[in-house]
Amino acid sequence: MKNLSKKTAKLLITTALLIGVVGCKKNIFDKQDLNAVDGTIWNTATATNLFLNGTYDVVMPNWPTPGSIYNTSDELNNTTASILYGTLTGSGNEVTYIYSKSALGTDQYFSIYRCNLAIEGINAGTMAASDKATLKGQFFFLRAFIYFQMVKLYGGVPLVLTTQNPATDNIQVPRAKSSVCFAQIAADLDSAAAMLPASWNLSTDGGRITRAAAMAMKGKALLYWASPQFNPNNDLTRWQAAYTANKAAYTQAQADGYALYPTFANIWLDETANNKERMIWRTLDAVSLNPAHGTNTEYITRPYSESNGGGSNQPTWNLVQAFPMANGLPITNPNSGYNPELFWQNRDPRFAATIAYNGCTWNLSGSSNRLEWTYQGFLDDAKSPSATGFYCRKICNPSITVAGALYNTNTGGGSGMDWIEMRFAEVLLNYAECANAIGNLGECESLVALLRARAGIAAGSTNYGLSAITSQAQMTSFLLTEREIEFAMEGKRTDDLRRTRTFDKLTGTQRLAFRWNVNLPYVAGAIPTSGAVAGRTYIDVADASGGRVCDTINVNNKAEYEKFFSTSTQSIEPATTPVINYPATYYFYPLPQNFISTSSVIQQTVGWPGGTFDPLQ
Amino acid sequence: MRKNYLLIFLLLLFSTGVFAQRRVITGAVIDSASKETLPGVTITIKGSNSSATSNKDGNYTIKTANNESVTIGAHFIGYKYAEITLKPGQNNANFVLTSSNKDLSEVVVTGYGTTLKSKLLGAVSEIKAQDVQDISVANFGQALQDRIAGVGVSVASGKPGATSTLSIRSPTVFGSGLGITSDPLYVIDGIISQKSDFDNLDASLVETVSFLKDSQAAIYGAAGDKGVVLVTTKHGRPGKPQISYTGYYGTATATEEPKMMTGLQLAQFLNDDYALNNAPTTSRFSSADLSYIATHPQKSVFDQLWHPADMQRHTLSLTGGSDKIVFFAGGSYYNEGGNFGDISVTKWNIRSGVTARLTDDITAYVSVNGSYATSYDNGAKAESSDTENYMILSMVTTPGWIPLYINGRPNGFTTSGPGFWNPVSYLNSGSYSEPASQTLNLNSYLEWRPHFVKGLTAKVQYGKTNYSTNAKNYYPSYSVAQFSASGQNGLLYGTTYTNKTISNSDQILESYGYNNTYELIGSLDYARSIGKSNFDVLYVTEQTEANADQIQFYRTGQQIPGVDQFFAYNSGTTTLQTTAPSETGKRSYLVRANYDYESKYLMEFIGREDGSSNFPPDKRWGLFPSVAVGWRISEEDFFKNSFLSKYVNSLKVRFNEGLVGDDRVTPYQYASHFTPYSGTMLFGSSVVNGLTNGILPNTDLTWEHSRTQNLGLDATFLNNRLTVTIDRYSKHVYDGFVDISTLGYPATLGVASGIINYASANSWGEDFSVGWNDNINKNWRYGVSLVFGWANGENILQYYNPLTLGEFTQNQLITTGEKNSTNGPYGLIATGIIRTQAQLNAILKANPNYTIEGQKPQLGFMNFEDVNHDGKINADDITQMYKNTNPWLSTGFTFNVGYKQVALSVNGHLTLGGKVFIGGQDVKAPTTTINGPEFWANHWTPSNPNAEYPRADAPDAGSQSTFWARNGTTGYINNATLSYTMPKSISDRLKIPSLRVVVTAINPWEFIDPYDYKDSRTSNITYYPTLRTISVGLNATL
Structure with missing residues (x-):
């Protein structure tokens, strides 16, 4: 018996030891996700700011893709065929800005969710009220900005303003009326403007939203709501609201230091504090490789020989013609002094700042007295010549080298030019357009005069060319063209054509190229392998002394110009779709089917297969 | 022989009188087949603590004070246990041991112990590493192809070191990503290990590998859902030190x-x-x-x-010891080159262990193991390291008219690979990737069999493994000569050329990582025989914790060409690409009870409870029970008396049913959290980092379950020459992990959801293994074995967005099965x-x-x-x-x-x-x-x-x-x-x-x-x- 209890005792000790050894650590499940933090980020401004940075990155636009659905118009040669030639069906996934798949960046509601999550989190968090305001203001702006981008494409969209929990909330959200969306956008931007600072430190926070930027965005949104796209019956109260908002934005912006930059040609090049015109922009950088933040803008915009690649970001003859003369008069005006042959002479200075044409001086890659040639067959660019006869020089940085034009996500390079989403000039023109719409023609003219003065147009006897405009309708038309040239190649033309319901008026027209053909005995291109033909001059080929004939041509000398070139215009539309066709239904693009099919309550837009949603309400 | 015994017996009778006080028993041990003497055999006297070991000539001497009848036993690994009872005065016992190989008394490793094969109740296949020791392959799994019924081995490609994947009974998985896996669980010497540990093993250092295919895996309920692979490595053997070297040299094409x-x-x-x-x-x-x-x-x-490329493999092992202490030390080296460019895989392995009988009751084991694996590849940057698909694509599909060189210069043509040029230019560019991994493992236990409680074993095992990985990738830019076009369609090449620089990322990248894990196992086992009943109860508690991190950074913009070091790059470009710290914990309790009557009627119960930190606190614990029964028909008298017994040597039917689980998903999916944002933003001149919100937390996430049934038959016929094992199984997986991040909710929800427990599926099949072994005569022997089976499955519940139901795309059609048909x-x-x-x-x-x-x-x-x-x-x-x-x-x-x-x-x-x-x-x-x-x-x-x-x-x-x-x-x-x-x-x-x-x-x-x-x-x-x-x-x- 004694023996047995001794055994039992030993056994018990053994068991206890075993369980004790193994079970000693009570908190074995007390583990954390070491690569993450929890909701405490809302208690610290710097942590919340990190979340904000990621939101900026997905929301703030970058350089548009030339010719994408969102950047197709008559101003440049590349196009998305389905938009320009009327082949959208609405039955598939065509205009996928809102949604292509469920992920950040491809489903805009992921960005919306981030904003909603942050606004709720900051409200519940414990940071100082001033920090809360500064951060929340930015989230309000970003949320409004995404909704605006969606609404301008599709009309009203599902309006989600809180984070939803599938377990407790009805997560099937139908489309809200366009009016409701615009009201919400305006309200968010009001909230943002009330919370945001007047300015930011450029070197550490340049590119963040200011109060004037939020107000300008509100003015822009209300301008769209008042514009024919949404307001075909011209409800004047909308114009009045837009006028008020834009005037307030203009006034506040001026008060906060925003202004037109004196030199039009350098707006995109000057990224210092001297440039007070930039209101909303995304900072880019070709130098900082940590990681690279450049773009391929330079590579796709420059001629082939100056980029080792060349692209298709080329202005059309249509755009070239839109520029007025230096006296402000349109080229169609008999008094303008327009010379159709030497058409580049005496134009609005913005012309020379925007367009590179055959024979102009363009000191790319740090060269001096470099002549740009776009004539047919020019040897240097023969592998990838300009389709239109022109290049866009406004968004090129001439100091970039040939090899440096290409951007690589690992090695950097390319263009570090910031993308400017909104310039003060746009606020001015938005304001002017609203003033005109409510009948304040004079107010409108005085604003436009400021812009034309900055452009370098002489006031002259025609008040910068404005004196001929006497009606509201004339001014409306004038303003559209003024926007076309002021914002040429800045990705604004598509939106303006849609907003003003002008795009469908282009139906039946063509985009044109300008052709310079070299006259015999002069010949462009290489000497044939069969040998030079007697009596001909190969102007692109260096002679024995190393010089080329083309480098000696002075295009401003009419006789010399005519000796070398004969010119013509030519459609750049493909043979299968010879003219532009933009149906009026395209003012509200169809929602992608993939987006609709994720929900039981989202309707397609009227005018598209099965569409029942009226975007005009 | 019998005469000899008699003689010795008589001699001993005389001697007893002289040594009455102290009885010395001597004898020799020989092998029944070879008749050679066996050194190192442990001799024990039943009922006492005395033991001895046979010497190099196979002789032993053991002393005892017991002058009554004594029973002497002889233990030797790989041989049947033998006993001889000596009457008073008898002091000599010669043992003739028979090998236990291919004998039903052999034991099979089944998890937390071994089982006699004759008493096995589950679908467990075992393979002796000796059978595959001559197959020199980079990954151990590859040597096991087509050898085990129900175990599939696939190899990604022929590339040296390409991943091999083992799958047990085609496990059902409902997705990929977020940690979902179809891999079995790997357990090496009782310690849960990583797949890489298994891959790195060398067959010469392994004793056996067991595959638990059915609910026997419930013993590893935690992650046994997809089967368990149990590896027993070589341990020491008593006897004189023995050193063994094996070297292989080969060539591959x-x-x-x-x-x-x-x-x-x-x-x-x-x-x-x-x-x-x-x-x-x-x-x-x-x-x-x-x-x-x-x-x-x-x-x-x-x-x-x-x-053709060279392969070499060398292994060296040393073993020996006495009855008190045995040791084993072994190492292996494997190197295989690639068939183009500069490709190689190298693996080192060291395993060493000492088993010591500290006292008659206590045994200690300490083993230290290490491995080092590295590979080198100068193939294209973006390609799969397993298949070398870009290089091979360009090698195989480059049109035959394209010269690799023109006038001695590499022709800079583009091939179809993304951003890919003449493969020769790439191979000569200096690019390479060189990953390496090291493992250091300590595995030790202390076992106590108190002599005062017969049948009790208490054991504490501790395993600790440190993994570290490092990788270096170097992708310098390089130059190619682009030759002028020639021919009518410009597809041929002229002789003039221009140089073009291929950026090739212009990058140097290094990464370092570690993973520290330990497992602590305590067990109590009590086994007794009472009358004709035998029972064995095992209680185990274990816990494991792991923490890991990985860091990867790179620089771009090489400033000193040709130097593959960070200093040769623009320091301003240093970028921290990833960090991945993590920690996990798991705890388990399990009970296993075996009972049999006359070794004829067998029963087993397994109950296991596991807690995993991958799941929220209230969903953390999973209970995994399993029951098994077996009947050894051949042990019945009616069978033994029937004519069948002439042909059938053994016949057993067995059935088991149980629940197993899986917790292998990305942890913390239940918690709301914010992780580093992968992009960066610039403000002014400042680069800023960001945070991003995680998936929608699933606070209900819990174990995936599968219920399995297995009906098996083990039989041997015709003097044990024919062995047949048949298993018929069915498996029902439920609470299956489904990643619904892309199919779950309206796009307007704006957040991805993670894994839910939703899907279910059935699978069923049969595995057969048939073997025949015979000796034709003294010189000739032969054997054949076949393994084959059928498997089938059906989906019961699959997750679809309710809104897309009824609108099947072709892809969905293909995955949605009809019952009772294998989907063509x-x-x-x-x-x-x-x-x-x-x-x-x-x-x-x-x-x-x-x-x-x-x-x-x-x-x-x-x-x-x-x-x-x-x-x-x-x-x-x-x-x-x-x-x-x-x-x-x-x-x-x-x-x-x-x-x-x-x-x-x-x-x-x-x-x-x-x-x-x-x-x-x-x-x-x-x-x-x-x-x-x-x-x-x-x-x-x-x-x-x-x-x-x-x-x-x-x-x-x-x-x-x-x-x-x-x-x-x-x-x-x-x-x-x-x-x-x-x-x-x-x-x-x-x-x-x-x-x-x-x-x-x-x-x-x-x-x-x-x-x-x-x-x-x-x-x-x-x-x-x-x-x-x-x-x-x-x-x-x-």
């Missing part, structure tokens, strides 16, 4: 180089297409071009770059090539508006069955092509034959029937930049209307269709080993080590190949081809 069209064939193929489509002259090859190509034939890029593949039903105008007219007469993928039918097009009768052949005509494509038999076979000291072992695979498909790149019509398989040369043209293949532009020809189906009958040899062992008598006499010479061939022969242009095991012609390795090995033991 492709079993079959993909047969592609020559340059001339491709040019002609393209021209035929151009002719049919009236293409402009400028896109065609002129007759001068064709004759140029014909008169300038060149070796394919593959032939120019490919060469979907595709078009090909009706043949339209060869003649009469055929074409007949088609158009029947339906003038007939189209094939929108095109009007033309001669040379492939025609298909218009399944939906709408007069149009398109995706709507995709249908189930075959009810099923399963072969009627797919078996692995192993054949052994021996004559005296010579042995041949062959392992292979045979598939009979079924269908396989030509797919991937092979079915795409060749282009000016991508060459195609040789069969394309035989394509339809007006002058070759009876060709086997359609014309180049035939619509839908490259779609999956019955046209590309081939008879699935396939047969190949995985490996064959021929060895000669020098007789021990000779080596002993010459006083040299015992020697064994072996020749091994891996993948020596594919005797039935469904494809006429490639090896069937090379799944894609753009993957590294399957290799044939011939090696010679020498094994010396002293």
Whole structure:
């Protein structure tokens, strides 16, 4: 018996030891996700700011893709065929800005969710009220900005303003009326403007939203709501609201230091504090490789020989013609002094700042007295010549080298030019357009005069060319063209054509190229392998002394110009779709089917297969 | 013999009187088969603590004070236990031990212990590592191909060190990503290990590998859902120290180089297409071009770059010890080179262990193991490290007219690989990637068998493993010469060139990581026999914790060309790419109770409770019970008395049912959290980082479950020469992990959701393994074994977005099964090539508006069955092509034959029937930049209307269709080993080590190949081809 209890005792000790050894650590499940933090980020401004940075990155636009659905118009040669030639069906996934798949960046509601999550989190968090305001203001702006981008494409969209929990909330959200969306956008931007600072430190926070930027965005949104796209019956109260908002934005912006930059040609090049015109922009950088933040803008915009690649970001003859003369008069005006042959002479200075044409001086890659040639067959660019006869020089940085034009996500390079989403000039023109719409023609003219003065147009006897405009309708038309040239190649033309319901008026027209053909005995291109033909001059080929004939041509000398070139215009539309066709239904693009099919309550837009949603309400 | 015993007995009778006080028992131990003496045998006296070990001559001496009847036992690993009872005065006992190999008394490792094979109640297959020790492969799993019923081994490609994947009974998984896996659980010497630990093992350092295929895996309920692989490594053996060395040296090359069209064939193929489509002259090859190509034939890029590669493997082991302490130390080295460029894989392995009997009750074991694995590859940057797909693509599909060099300069042509240039330029660019991993493992236990409680064993085991990884990748920019175009269509090359720089990322990248994990296991086992009842109860508690991190950073912008170090790069570009810290914990309690009556009626119960930190606190614990019963019919008297017993040596039926689980998903999916944002933003001149919100937390996430049943039969016949094991199983997986992040909710929710426990599926099948072993006479012996089985499955519950239900796409059709049918593949039903105008007219007469993928039918097009009768052949005509494509038999076979000291072992695979498909790149019509398989040369043209293949532009020809189906009958040899062992008598006499010479061939022969242009095991012609390795090995033991 004694023996047995001794055994039992030993056994018990053994068991206890075993369980004790193994079970000693009570908190074995007390583990954390070491690569993450929890909701405490809302208690610290710097942590919340990190979340904000990621939101900026997905929301703030970058350089548009030339010719994408969102950047197709008559101003440049590349196009998305389905938009320009009327082949959208609405039955598939065509205009996928809102949604292509469920992920950040491809489903805009992921960005919306981030904003909603942050606004709720900051409200519940414990940071100082001033920090809360500064951060929340930015989230309000970003949320409004995404909704605006969606609404301008599709009309009203599902309006989600809180984070939803599938377990407790009805997560099937139908489309809200366009009016409701615009009201919400305006309200968010009001909230943002009330919370945001007047300015930011450029070197550490340049590119963040200011109060004037939020107000300008509100003015822009209300301008769209008042514009024919949404307001075909011209409800004047909308114009009045837009006028008020834009005037307030203009006034506040001026008060906060925003202004037109004196030199039009350098707006995109000057990224210092001297440039007070930039209101909303995304900072880019070709130098900082940590990681690279450049773009391929330079590579796709420059001629082939100056980029080792060349692209298709080329202005059309249509755009070239839109520029007025230096006296402000349109080229169609008999008094303008327009010379159709030497058409580049005496134009609005913005012309020379925007367009590179055959024979102009363009000191790319740090060269001096470099002549740009776009004539047919020019040897240097023969592998990838300009389709239109022109290049866009406004968004090129001439100091970039040939090899440096290409951007690589690992090695950097390319263009570090910031993308400017909104310039003060746009606020001015938005304001002017609203003033005109409510009948304040004079107010409108005085604003436009400021812009034309900055452009370098002489006031002259025609008040910068404005004196001929006497009606509201004339001014409306004038303003559209003024926007076309002021914002040429800045990705604004598509939106303006849609907003003003002008795009469908282009139906039946063509985009044109300008052709310079070299006259015999002069010949462009290489000497044939069969040998030079007697009596001909190969102007692109260096002679024995190393010089080329083309480098000696002075295009401003009419006789010399005519000796070398004969010119013509030519459609750049493909043979299968010879003219532009933009149906009026395209003012509200169809929602992608993939987006609709994720929900039981989202309707397609009227005018598209099965569409029942009226975007005009 | 009997006379001798008698004599000794008589002698001993005399001696007892002299040594009455202290009894000394002596004797010898010999092997029953070889009659050679056995050193190192442990001799014990029952009921006392005395023990002794036989010396090098096989003799032992043991003392005892017991002058009554004593029973002496002899233990020796690999032999049956034997006992001799000595009457008073008897002091000599000679043991004749019989080997336990292929004997039902052998034990099988089953998790937390071993079981007698005769009492096994689950589908557990065991393989002796000795059987595969001569197969030199980079990953251990690859050597196990086609040897174990129900265990599939697939190898990614023939590339040295390519990943091999083991799957046990085709586990059901409902997705991928977020940590979902189909891998079995690996347990090495009782410690849960990583797959890489298993891959790195060398067969020479392993004793056995067991596969738990059914609810026996419930003993590892935690993650046993997909089966468990249990490895027992070599431990020390008592006896004089023995050292053994084995070295292999071999050479490897492709079993079959993909047969592609020559340059001339491709040019002609393209021209035929151009002719049919009236293409402009400028896109065609002129007759001068064709004759140029014909008169300038060149070796394919593959032939120019490919060469045989060397393989070597060395293993060394040392073992020995006494009855108090035994040790084992072994190391292995494996190195295999690649067949082009600079590719290699190297593995080092060290395993060492000491087992010590500290007291009669306490045994301690300490083992220290290490491994080091590294590989080097200068192939293309973006390619898969397992298949080398970009390099192989360019080597195989580069059109034959393209020279690699022109005037000694690498020709900078582009191939079809993304951003990919002449492979030679790339290989010479200096680029490489070099990952390495090291493992240090401590595995130790203390075992206490208190003499005062008979049958009790208490054990504490502790395993600690540190993994560390590092990798260096160097991708410098390089320059190529782009030569001028020549020929009518500009596809040939001139001699003038310009230099072009290929950026190739211009990057140097390094990464470092570690993973520290420990496992602590405490167990109590109590085993007793009472009367005819035997029972054994085991209680185990264990816990494991792990923490890990990985950091990766890079620089770009090389400033000192040719130097592959960080300092040679622009320091301003240093970028921290990833950090991945993590920690996890798990705790388990388990009970196993075994009971049997007369070893005839067997029962087992397993209960296991596991807690995993991967799940939220209230969903953390999972309970995994299992029951098993067995009946050894052959032990019944009625059986023993029947005529059957003459033929049937043993017969057992067994059944078990149990629940197993899986917790292997990305942890913390239940918690709301914010993780580093992968992008960065610039504000002004400042780069700023960001945070991003995680997935929608799933606070209900818990264990995936599967309920399995297994009915098994184990039998041996005809003097144990024929062994048969049959298992029939069914498995029901529920609470299956589904990643619904992309299919769950309206897009307006704006957040991804993670894994939910939703899906369920059934699977069932049968596994067979049949073996026959016999000795024909004293010199000849042979054996055959076959493993085969059938598996089938059906989905019960699969997650779809409710809104898309009823709108099935083709992809969904393909994954949604019909009950009781193996889903045949979907595709078009090909009706043949339209060869003649009469055929074409007949088609158009029947339906003038007939189209094939929108095109009007033309001669040379492939025609298909218009399944939906709408007069149009398109995706709507995709249908189930075959009810099923399963072969009627797919078996692995192993054949052994021996004559005296010579042995041949062959392992292979045979598939009979079924269908396989030509797919991937092979079915795409060749282009000016991508060459195609040789069969394309035989394509339809007006002058070759009876060709086997359609014309180049035939619509839908490259779609999956019955046209590309081939008879699935396939047969190949995985490996064959021929060895000669020098007789021990000779080596002993010459006083040299015992020697064994072996020749091994891996993948020596594919005797039935469904494809006429490639090896069937090379799944894609753009993957590294399957290799044939011939090696010679020498094994010396002293």
